[in-house]
Amino acid sequence: MRICLLTEGSYPYVVGGVSSWVQMLMEGLPEYEFVVYSIGAEGKDRGKFKYKLPKNCIGIEEVFLDEILALRSSDMLEGILTGQEQQTLYEFVRGKHTMSIEHLAEIFRPGRWKSPLAVFMSSDFFDVIVRFYREEYRNLPFTDFFWTMRSMLLPLFFLLQQKLPEADVYHSVATGYCGVVGGMATTLSGKPFMITEHGVYSREREAEIIKSDWVKTDFKGLWIQYFYHLARIAYRSAQRVYTLFEHNGRIAVDLGCPADRIHIVPNGVHMERFAHIEELRDHGGAFQVGAVVRVAPIKDILTLLRAFAIVKREMPEAKLCIMGGLEEDPDYVAVCYRTVKMLGLEDVEFTGSVPVAEYLPKMDVLVLSSISEGQPLAVLEGFSAHRPYVTTDVGCCRELIYGDSNDTLGTAGAVVAPMDFEAMAYEILRLARDYELRRSMAAVGFARTKAHYTYEQFISSYRTAYREAAEEGSHGGRRV
Template sequence: MRICILAEGSYPYVVGGVSSWIQMLMTGLPEYEFIVYAIGAEAKDRGKFKYKLPENCLGVEETFLDEILSLRAAQMREGILTGEDQQTLYELVRGKRDVPLVRLAEIFRYGRWSSPLAVFMSSDFFDIIVRVYRESYNNLPFTDFFWTMRSMLLPLFFLLQQKLPEADVYHSVATGYCGVIGGMAATVCQKPFIITEHGIYSREREAEIIKSDWAKTDFKGVWIRYFYYLARLSYQTAGRLYTLFEHNGQIAADLGCAPEKIRIVPNGVHMERFAHIPPLTDHGGPIRIGAVVRVVPIKDILTLLRAFAIVKRTLPDAQLVIMGGLEEDPDYVAVCHRTVRMLGLEDVTFTGSVPVAEYLPQMDIMVLSSISEGQPLAVLEGFSAHRPYVTTDVGCCRELIYGDSTDTCGTAGAVVAPMDYEAMAHEIVRLARSYELRREMAAVGFARTKARYTYAQFIDAYRAAYETAVKEGAHGGRRI
């Protein structure tokens, strides 16, 4: 069996999170062949893989959004779209009624157009943009509206025209662009298509857009609605949606995924990687606080630093070690370093990417400060190393810390609201003051992970998912 993994903004260019999950999935299923279709942000990352491809990975096909957006305009053509084509694209731009992906497959089928810009730069499509503008956005500058539409739709139009690798199953690890083109490939090739959502992609993009500088204020809502629209198109075509926990499944259903498609498969962790790490000891030295996290805005390192500043008032010899990549967003890394200086903090270390299993034995308390997560592997790894966690109330963190209605293990740490650095500091200090509390919570986290979140359980679930997909066959319409 050959599986095409579709990834956006993650594997193989970014370490951690979804990327680690993809590497673990391929490595754990050596009986299958994998090929990765990767959508990256910038072409400067071409070939700069952060992972060694497993032997059963046949390769990575790379596409970069900045290259798509820098394409030169083709000569405008007239009368190239049928009336049905125009109506489909009008509904797509308008974003109020979902279009069947099979119709987009017909419009953008491989080889139909001589240039990937042909449709966008046609007079027919320009008329559609003008129509939507007059109906809904005529209070905004038309030039800004046009360039916003170009930035949103040109990558989609380009990607829909590409010939994806042949596979027996198409598996997207998000909705967004890779979800739509995964559905497109499955529709064209009449092969099964499944999605795994770690976080809720459209909600993560919403949080990013609200905070962004690149999206003009008047157009933030346009961008947000667009990514929710792409999610619905992805859900529409998928045979199954696998998500990490029940709450995410409910959100996906609320956003348009048919409930009968949704299955829950938690993350799994290699607990044996941490078997050499002994339980916590009452060492009597400074409390060392650890965070295994990429230094990027969505992980909200600034809240962690502000919390640590409060912790230092009570525990002046406390130390903070931030273990994670520094390459992804250098501007944000610089802001974090400025914040350290502004707060007058000492004992803060940014290690960059390191072997986490070698660092965890030195930690007393682990912290996750993210504003968005799915089911973070970092928390499961910390539990596997007998460390308690303070997390924000995002994704599956509450369930990991406190368990669900069927879990009797107990409490493995504490959960606070996102961006509430005062509450975060309070919980860190509470754990720091009691070795017995830390030890008891760490034991709960270890037991919960062993019972529910092992690597073997995760791999068995996806082996069954692929076999089921092939058995049930393709979803999504007629062959193009």
């Protein structure tokens, strides 16, 4: 069986998170072939893989958004769309109602147009944009509106016309561009399509857009609505949608995913990687705070630094070690370094990407400061290394720390509100001052991971999922 994994802004260019999940999935299922269709942000990353491809990964096809946006077309075509096709694109652009991927497939099926820019650069679609502008955005400059629409829609129109690798199952790791592309694949090929929703992609994009400088304020709502619309189309196209925990499943339903398509498969961790790490000891030396996290805005390293500044005032010998990649957002890394200097902090180390299993034995408590997560592998790895965690209340963290309604194991750390550095500092200090509390919480985290979040359980679930998908077929996918 061959599975086509559709990734976006992650594998194989970014270390950790969804990328680690993809690598673990392929390595754990050597009996299946995988091909990766990767949608990246910038062409400068072409071929710069952060992972050694498993033997059963037979190839990676790369496409980059900046290269799509740099394409130029010299001719504007006229009269290429029917009235119904114009209306379909108008409804898509408005994003008020969930539409069927089949309607887009009729317009964008591969081979229909000589140029992938033909539809966007046609007078027919220009009329659609003008109509939408006059109805809802006429108080704003049209030039700004047009270039915003181009940035939003041109990549999707291009991607919908690309020929995907042949596969028995198409599997997207997000509901953005790659989710809609997966819907196109199942429609054209009749092969099954599934989604794994790690966080809630559309909500993560919303948080990113609100804080961003690259989207003009007047158009932030338009971008946010667009990504929610893509998510609804992706949900409706997939035969199965896998989420990491029940709460995310409920959110997906609220966002338009049919409830009967939701399945829960938690992440799993290689606990044996940490088998050499002893249980937490009261070593009597400087208290070591650790964070296994790439340095990026969504991980909110600034809140962690502010919390550590408070810890440092109370415990001058405390140290902070931030273990994760520094390549994703150099500007944000620079802000973090400036913040360290501004706060007058000492004993803060940014290690870059390191073998985590070699560093965790040195840590007394681990911290996750993210403003958005799914089910973070870093927390499960910390638990596997017998370390308690202080996390923000995002994604599945509350369930990991406190357990669900059927879990009687106890508490494995503490949960605080996102961006609340004072509460974070309080919890770090509370654990720092009580070794027995740290030790008992670490034991709970280890037991919870062993019971519910092992790599073997994770792989077994997806082995079954792929087999059942192939046996059942797409149930609704059709050739156009």
